[in-house]
Amino acid sequence: MDFNDTPDQAKFREKCRTWLENNAPYKDGSAKMESFANKDILKEAKAWQKKKYDAGWAMLHWPKEYGGIGATPIERIVWANEEAKFNVPKGIFEIGLGMCGPVMMTYATEEQKERYLPPMAEGKEIWCQLFSEPSAGSDVAGLRSKAIKKGDKWVVNGQKVWTSGAHFSDFGILVVRHDPELEKHKGLTFFFVDMKSPGIEVKPIKQITGGSSFNEVYFTDVEIPDSQRLGEIGDGWKVAITTLMNERLAVGDADGADVEDAFKWAKNQDSLGEPLLNNTAARESIADWYCEASGLKNTKLRTMSALSKGDTPGPEASITKIVSAAKLQDIGNFGIDSLDMAGMLKTDSEDIKRFQNAWLGAPGLRIAGGTDEILRNVIAERVLGLPQDPRADKGIAYKDIPSGKN
Numbered sequence: 001m002d003f004n005d006t007p008d009q010a011k012f013r014e015k016c017r018t019w020l021e022n023n024a025p026y027k028d029g030s031a032k033m034e035s036f037a038n039k040d041i042l043k044e045a046k047a048w049q050k051k052k053y054d055a056g057w058a059m060l061h062w063p064k065e066y067g068g069i070g071a072t073p074i075e076r077i078v079w080a081n082e083e084a085k086f087n088v089p090k091g092i093f094e095i096g097l098g099m100c101g102p103v104m105m106t107y108a109t110e111e112q113k114e115r116y117l118p119p120m121a122e123g124k125e126i127w128c129q130l131f132s133e134p135s136a137g138s139d140v141a142g143l144r145s146k147a148i149k150k151g152d153k154w155v156v157n158g159q160k161v162w163t164s165g166a167h168f169s170d171f172g173i174l175v176v177r178h179d180p181e182l183e184k185h186k187g188l189t190f191f192f193v194d195m196k197s198p199g200i201e202v203k204p205i206k207q208i209t210g211g212s213s214f215n216e217v218y219f220t221d222v223e224i225p226d227s228q229r230l231g232e233i234g235d236g237w238k239v240a241i242t243t244l245m246n247e248r249l250a251v252g253d254a255d256g257a258d259v260e261d262a263f264k265w266a267k268n269q270d271s272l273g274e275p276l277l278n279n280t281a282a283r284e285s286i287a288d289w290y291c292e293a294s295g296l297k298n299t300k301l302r303t304m305s306a307l308s309k310g311d312t313p314g315p316e317a318s319i320t321k322i323v324s325a326a327k328l329q330d331i332g333n334f335g336i337d338s339l340d341m342a343g344m345l346k347t348d349s350e351d352i353k354r355f356q357n358a359w360l361g362a363p364g365l366r367i368a369g370g371t372d373e374i375l376r377n378v379i380a381e382r383v384l385g386l387p388q389d390p391r392a393d394k395g396i397a398y399k400d401i402p403s404g405k406n
Contacts, residue, residue, distance in 0.1 A: 005078075012075055016057075016082040023051060024086040042168055045089035049123030059097060059121040066105070066113055067121030077301065095164055096120050096127030099243050100173050104192070107230035107239055116171070116192075128169035128195070129243065130160045130217060137162075137367070138374045140175070140244075141184045141237060142393075142401075145219060147176040147191075149226070154178075154191065156199075156222045162368070166202045166215040169195050173243065174224075175236045180399040187398050188236025191224050198222070209360045244369060257331045257358040259289040265351060269338050276338055285334060292327050296320055315382045318375040325365040326372070332359030 005013060052058040053067065061076045062068025071079075101120055104113060119125040136143040145158020156176055166172065172195050179187040195202070199222035204212035231239040263286055266277040276282050299320050335355025336343030346352050366372050380386040393401045 009074060009078060013078045013082060016079050019055060019057065020082055020086050023055075024048075024088050026085060027087045041089060042092060045092035046123045048089050049093055049121075053122040058123075059101070062101070062105070062117065062121060066117035092126065092165065093123060095129050096125075096169075099129055100127040100171075100192075103173055103190075103230060103239060103243050106242060107190075108192075109227075125170040126165060126168060128163055128166045128172040130163055130166070130172045130174040130193070131240065131243075132162045133159060134161055138371050140240065141188065143175065143177060143188070145176045146180075147178045147189060147224070149178070152226050154189075154224045154226060154229070156191075156193075156219045156224060158219050160217040160219075161214075162205075163202075163215045163217050164213055164368075166195065166217050167204050167212070171195055172217075173230070175240045177398065178233060178236075181397050182234070183395065184393055184398040184401065185237045186234055188240070189233050190230045190236040190239040191228050192230060193222070193224050193228065197224070207360075207364075209357060214364075256328050256361065257335065257354045258328075259286060259293050259331070261351070261354060262286050262289060262331050262334055265335055265338070265355070271338070282334075282338075285330070289327055289331060292323055296324055296327075315379055318370065318378045321365075321369060322372055322375050322379075325362055328358050328365065329362030332356065332362060335359075 049058060056069050057079065059066075059068045060071035060079055061073060062070075064070055097120065101117065104116060104120075108116070116125070120127060131140050131143075133143045133145060143158075145156065145160065147154045147156045156174070158176065160166075160174075163172070172193050174191045174193050175188055176191070177187050178189040181187070193200075199220045201218040201220070203216040203218070205214045205216060206212055207214065263277070266279075266282050266286060267275055269276040271279055271282075277286075303320070332355045335352060336359055339346060339352065343352070344356065370378070377389065381388055
């Protein structure tokens with residue numbers, strides 16, 4: 001494939017760059033790594049999203065009636081490439097726009113799309129994803145939160161965990177079990193829910209980085225109208241897969257220290273009286289990360305090509321996430337190790353903080369949206385055609401699956 005810009009794409013890229021140059025500063029390596037829960041960052045992120053929305057840059061590929069401009073997938077890539085060069089708020093809207101938005105676009109009614117998608121694109125309303133549970137992380141289909149239908153409402157009880165941004169979200173997408181008599185993948189139903197509903201309690205989790213990006217979310221007799229069900233009763237797993245594939249695509253763009261940061265750091269960091277970049281092992285590592293970054297870029301383009309044809313992101317999204325998250329962790333480790341014992345103690349440099357945050361935060365990315373092990377199984381089965389692992393839960397009702405309590 002030829003990934004060079006066509007004349008029209010080059011013209012569009014210049015248009016993107018011009019607007020960004022007039023509205024945001026370029027990255028210069030001095031940007032502070034702020035907490036995902038910082039209220040000032042939340043305010044800044046909403047202001048930036050609103051500015052993009054007003055100028056038509058918020059969600060380019062969405063239809064105009066939902067807050068987009070109906071741009072092509074390639075134009076979406078061009079914009080993302082250019083925006084990545086600028087120091088703008090990130091991390092607040094990725095879940096809503098990258099995961100919840102596509103699901104609402106696919107399964108919500110026309111009235112619901114008109115109500116919820118434009119405020120999502122504008123940044124007025126923030127969304128979260130309520131999937132993982134204490135007993136259902138990598139095996140999401142093993143979740144225990146239950147929904148019981150009463151008239152035209154569903155009553156939900158249970159617990160979710162590791163929910164990013166739940167403490168400042170307005171809405172969330174939720175998968176729960178409606179029938180334990182069915183096989184575990186068939187007894188699930190999918191909803192969207194108002195996070196301010198009575199019975200929802202959100203408890204932030206303190207992380208090793210010092211921030212509180214993730215949360216525990218408790219549901220106690222929470223009532224959800226049946227009109228907020230996405231897909232048919234029992235289609236929860238089908239809808240969840242759409243979300244998970246988009247999540248892996250979004251997480252594949254792991255933000256943080258990258259190969260350019262490692263290169264600049266190695267050029268300026270002293271190692272036995274000469275630049276660290278002169279060290280053979282350091283050069284090899286940087287070269288490896290550069291190759292990985294190039295592979296990620298081209299794999300993402302292949303995924304976007306599939307999306308342009310109306311396909312759901314496939315196994316390639318799993319590949320992107322595995323490589324991206326591991327690369328982020330390795331680069332963080334590289335920066336810290338270059339300072340020996342001071343690597344985790346030094347706090348007077350924004351550059352080293354960037355490596356510290358990458359090293360501490362990357363393990364979470366290697367879990368979010370499917371652990372490395374789960375994604376390797378996906379690739380083995382769906383790309384290489386290898387047989388599935390033996391499963392003790394296949395073909396039996398969820399309630400009959402052996403567990404630690406039996």
